[in-house]
Amino acid sequence: MPRTADHARRRAQITDAVCGLIAERGLDAVTVARTASRAGISVGLVQHYFPSKDDMLLHAFERVSGAVAARVADITSEGTRHERSIAEIVLAALAEHLPLDEARRAEFRVTRVFAGRALENPALAEVDARTAAGLHAEIARAVGNGVECGEVEPGVDADTAAARVAAVLEGLATQVYRGAPGAADRAWEVLRAEVAAVFTGECSQYVR
Template structure:
């Protein structure tokens, strides 16, 4: 009897192998051959799922956003509306090892996307989705400032970079406090 294969699971496994290559060796080390080796596959088997390197990178980028979306959907924060909003915004920050890996891999892809139009369109789409998510959270509050979503988005992006690049200067506790302070300031 032929073996049943879950193709979506296989695609996810390959995208995660790409993450490991990026995290360990950098985005320039990504190739069909390096990812296939990391996954324990042949290059030909990998090409069955991803015909070229660009498709593989795009799938790995989508996997980052899928992880974040799944975490947000599973979240059931308690407390005040403000505490719940902060809990959602914290899902976008690299406050633990898993989110740090996602953020490092994502920023590697964003850098790469500056040179590849197909990947650039994907990063723009994700950026728009992120802005929409932040706007939807802030829409629950009596905030009369149309710049509020952009300011929160910029704060979250900046905190992501600082948490990755300067972890000795910006701790997860600092980042949480800054998000809370920004939200509180918007509500005054």
């Protein structure tokens, strides 16, 4: 196996171990020794790839963010291929950020732990802010596309709409994670209503 491929495989192996520990027991469970044991490698090898706990957490966050981004890209590609409205695609994409199943709950816990750690670490805070800005930009771009195709009224400000939708999404994700009765169903209802409030028209893109 080429050195670069082996390097990537080892880092992914360690990062998966970190994600598993965080998802099951929280950040305090993440030590070099426990990570090495879970990954099935030596302590020295873990330290070779990740000199600090924050390094491990950063890569765990990036791995989770990458997984979500890949699913969103698939949803967007499939939605476009099947000529779905922008509103439908946006709703499905936003739902990937909600902890509606065990896999997404584990991802959400990693992102929450990372955000908490970022409060005390400027380098992590920068990554956290950049990730949030990326989500905002994606929503704003969808709103702008909606204006062009007729799904969104021309006077709607894309940045304002994106800020509102992102804020609602973040709050809903927290409520769902807490596991209150009916939280998941309510989250769907609220998110659907928020998207519908922005995308009020019909797309002319696929009109024959």
